Amino acid sequence: MGTLSEHILGKPAGEYVDRAVNRAFVHDGTGVLTLEAWKSIGADRLCDASRLYILFDHIVPANNSTTATLQHELRDFARTSFLNFSDIGGGICHQLMSEGVVLPGEVVVGADSHTCTLGAFGAFATGVGATDMAAIWLTGETWFRVPESIGVHLNGALRGAAEAKDIALTYVGRFGTDGGTYKALEFVGQGAGTLTMDDRLVLCNMAVETGAKAGMFYSDNTTVKYLAELGRKAAPQEQDPDCTYVQEIDIDLEDIVPLVAVPHRVDTVKPARDLAGLPLDQVFVGTCTNGRYSDLERFAKIVKGKKVAVRTIIVPASREVLDRAIRRGVLATLVEAGLTIGTPGCGPCLGAHTGVLGEGEVCLSTANRNFRNRMGVGGEIYLSSVATAAASALEGEITEPEAMA
Amino acid sequence: MISEGQSVCLGPDIDTDVVIAGRYLRTKDRSIWAEHVFEDLDPALAPRLKGAVIVAGKNFGCGSSREQAAIAIREAGVKAVIAPSFARIFFRNAINIGLPLIECNLPCTEGETIRFDLQAGWVEAAGERSSVPSLSPRMQEILAAGGLVEYWRKHR
Numbered sequence: 001m002g003t004l005s006e007h008i009l010g011k012p013a014g015e016y017v018d019r020a021v022n023r024a025f026v027h028d029g030t031g032v033l034t035l036e037a038w039k040s041i042g043a044d045r046l047c048d049a050s051r052l053y054i055l056f057d058h059i060v061p062a063n064n065s066t067t068a069t070l071q072h073e074l075r076d077f078a079r080t081s082f083l084n085f086s087d088i089g090g091g092i093c094h095q096l097m098s099e100g101v102v103l104p105g106e107v108v109v110g111a112d113s114h115t116c117t118l119g120a121f122g123a124f125a126t127g128v129g130a131t132d133m134a135a136i137w138l139t140g141e142t143w144f145r146v147p148e149s150i151g152v153h154l155n156g157a158l159r160g161a162a163e164a165k166d167i168a169l170t171y172v173g174r175f176g177t178d179g180g181t182y183k184a185l186e187f188v189g190q191g192a193g194t195l196t197m198d199d200r201l202v203l204c205n206m207a208v209e210t211g212a213k214a215g216m217f218y219s220d221n222t223t224v225k226y227l228a229e230l231g232r233k234a235a236p237q238e239q240d241p242d243c244t245y246v247q248e249i250d251i252d253l254e255d256i257v258p259l260v261a262v263p264h265r266v267d268t269v270k271p272a273r274d275l276a277g278l279p280l281d282q283v284f285v286g287t288c289t290n291g292r293y294s295d296l297e298r299f300a301k302i303v304k305g306k307k308v309a310v311r312t313i314i315v316p317a318s319r320e321v322l323d324r325a326i327r328r329g330v331l332a333t334l335v336e337a338g339l340t341i342g343t344p345g346c347g348p349c350l351g352a353h354t355g356v357l358g359e360g361e362v363c364l365s366t367a368n369r370n371f372r373n374r375m376g377v378g379g380e381i382y383l384s385s386v387a388t389a390a391a392s393a394l395e396g397e398i399t400e401p402e403a404m405a
Numbered sequence: 406m407i408s409e410g411q412s413v414c415l416g417p418d419i420d421t422d423v424v425i426a427g428r429y430l431r432t433k434d435r436s437i438w439a440e441h442v443f444e445d446l447d448p449a450l451a452p453r454l455k456g457a458v459i460v461a462g463k464n465f466g467c468g469s470s471r472e473q474a475a476i477a478i479r480e481a482g483v484k485a486v487i488a489p490s491f492a493r494i495f496f497r498n499a500i501n502i503g504l505p506l507i508e509c510n511l512p513c514t515e516g517e518t519i520r521f522d523l524q525a526g527w528v529e530a531a532g533e534r535s536s537v538p539s540l541s542p543r544m545q546e547i548l549a550a551g552g553l554v555e556y557w558r559k560h561r
Contacts, residue, residue: 016541029430033472036433041557059431067431113470113494129472129498131553138557143543177418178464182493211467213493265418350427350469371422371468373445 003149003243004216005184008105008124013148013244020141022106022123025053026133027093028060030111031074033130038137047140052083055096060088060345063353091318091344094118094288098201099320100230104219104237109136114288114368116207119184120200121227122219122237127208147184147213150175151245154191155252161401162256163298164199165290165366165385168206169259170251173269180212183246187217188239191253197226198294205289206368209266258400260364261383264372272388273400281361283312283393284375285386286347290366291317293324295386300330301404302390303337309396312339313355315347339393351375364392408505409520410458410484412530413450414513415443417462421495424466424474438477455482458521460513460530463488466495475499485521487511487528500544503552509537523548 001007011017026034031054046052054074062068078085086096093110094117102108104122109115111133118125128142136142152171158164171185185207187200195203200217207215217223218237227234258272285291285299296316314334316322322344325331335341342348348355349367357363357379366389370381384392387401422445429441443450459478465488466474475498478486486499489510499506507521509528521528526539540548550556 016543030470030472032431032433037554040554041561043557043561064431070431070433111470113468127470127494129470129475129494129501131472131501132497135553135557138561145541177467178490178492181464181490211464211492352427352431369422369468371420373426374422377426377428377445 001240003184004122004186004218004237005124005147005149005214008107009144009146011146013146015146016143017146018141018143019107021051021109021136023051023053023097023102023108024110024133024136025055025093025097026111027058028056028071028074029058030130030133032070034111034133034137035074035077037131037134041134041138043138046081046083046137049081049083051140052137054078054083055086055090055093056088057092057345058350059352060343088345089319089343091320092288092291092346095291095317095321099318100227100232103227103232104223104234109133109142113208114205116212116215117201117205117288119204119207119214119216120197121223122217124214126213147182148246149184149186150180151248152185152187153189153248153250154187155189155250156191156254157194158253158256160403161258161387163385163387164195164202166256166259167251167253168203169261169269169383170256172206172209172267174249175210176267177209177265178211180207180210183212184214184216185210185212187215192217193220193222194253196294197222198292202289209368258385258388260388260398261370263370263380263382266368266370266383272384272398275398276400278398279362280310280364280392280397282355282357282363283308283310283389284348284355284363284365284367285312285389286315286317286342287349287367288317289368290386291315291321293321295366296321296325296330296334298386299390300333302387302401303394304333306337306394308338308393310393312393313342313348314339315342316344318344348375364389364398406524407520407522408484409518410456412460412513412515412517412519413453413457414515415459415461418464418467419461420468421466421471421474422468425471425477430471430473435476435480438473439480442477442481451481456484457482458484458519459486460511460519461486461488463490465491467492470494472498472502475502475504479504487519500540500548501553503548505548507537509535511535
């Protein structure tokens with residue numbers, strides 16, 4: 001059966017396939033262009049609305065009347081065409097698809113580059129553009145070149161203050177921003193089994209930062225249990241011991257330390273302790289990388305009973321995450337510590353609203369991109385784990401987190 | 406079909422945030438994207454792109470899936486983008502909206518004439534011709550149709 005990509009797409013690496021997609025989603029940003037392209041094709045119906053999703057997350061609520069008008073049109077279309085729709089405040093598209101929607105073995109496309117997040121379930125999930133998506137709305141399928149795969153062998157288990165984000169920054173640093181281009185990253189080995197679903201989502205999320213088409217874990221008991229709790233049935237996937245990787249790397253999880261990606265490249269990664277003392281103007285916690293309940297809970301544990309020393313914005317990845325944070329008291333801890341809470345969604349990650357940086361401002365963010373000007377013209381973005389963000393928020397400067405008890 | 410244009414040289418790892426910044430995305434007015442293309446790289450670049458061929462470094466178009474990046478480059482009048490490698494979503498987007506991409510490691514001298522023929526599979530700079538890999542048959546069909554919208558108008 002070969003690699004997981006070969007197994008799901010049904011052909012050997014390098015070949016082209018036309019494949020029906022199980023799920024296809026757009027957000028408020030890419031949905032506008034998708035709808036335009038779909039209308040331009042002259043289409044008047046959707047192939048199968050039950051497989052299609054419009055999930056508002058990028059600028060929620062709308063930041064000005066132009067955005068509001070574009071969203072109004074897309075919202076009207078969503079309602080009248082009977083596809084699956086989540087309005088403002090529902091959450092980030094990838095997060096919503098991870099809350100009991102995507103299943104192992106599925107083919108998933110999203111009009112967003114971080115669609116690779118969903119490979120955490122053993123699905124083949126990848127980002128496409130708006131026009132590709134319009135054709136998928138029309139036909140329910142698209143073409144793929146079956147990717148070659150890179151085996152990322154994870155050994156041991158994390159320790160100390162290191163978390164999944166630090167593994168992600170480690171491999172992005174090692175591959176560079178194009179080391180995975182056109183390929184799929186398969187996270188395998190004994191260490192993969194030690195990671196929670198939230199951890200796996202973080203690792204798969206950042207696969208595209210190496211240029212990879214997909215980041216994937218084989219489903220196992222952790223996957224099956226996670227989905228069962230959400231009312232979905234799934235089975236573990238077997239890895240073919242004879243599958244062929246074009247490249248293999250080993251990562252010893254014991255060696256991972258808290259890391260920070262410095263401006264303006266995701267692959268320029270340094271130990272947090274080497275940057276200790278760097279003054280911050282803002283800390284941002286959230287996004288499709290690190291806005292899950294476990295992230296909010298970790299942040300709350302570190303800041304409980306203390307006050308942050310710098311403006312700190314926390315944006316839950318979904319309404320479900322926010323709801324759980326309220327019910328378990330995590331939100332109260334965060335508000336008491338002086339944090340600002342945003343609407344579930346992408347928050348200021350893309351620089352459109354709710355935390356845009358000013359000229360010369362420095363932000364430590366748990367997001368996945370620190371490109372020049374992304375969060376505001378002249379702003380500088382450092383990327384880190386949740387624990388590093390929390391420790392740094394308390395000091396107002398980059399601070400290496402301590403291991404939690 | 407042979408096309409030509411004057412080269413505009415860009416570096417490696419040009420991400421789609423740099424091609425068109427997030428602050429300009431929320432509109433349907435494509436002229437806005439053309440006007441602000443590459444603004445954060447060089448605010449004076451956009452007017453020089455009419456009829457140009459961009460010759461860039463590796464990994465052009467990495468980052469966000471925003472199709473506005475490919476549209477902005479096309480609307481600014483760029484004939485083709487040449488780079489040793491492209492990010493994959495950008496690659497699909499560009500072909501889908503009818504912007505030719507050429508995978509080739511070409512040394513770039515600003516303003517020199519670049520000629521290319523995608524069907525024949527070559528690119529020529531400073532009188533020297535290099536062969537370039539051809540697109541997949543499907544991508545060739547899409548590009549020949551003028552983009553994926555036109556392709557599906559015909560095949561629907």
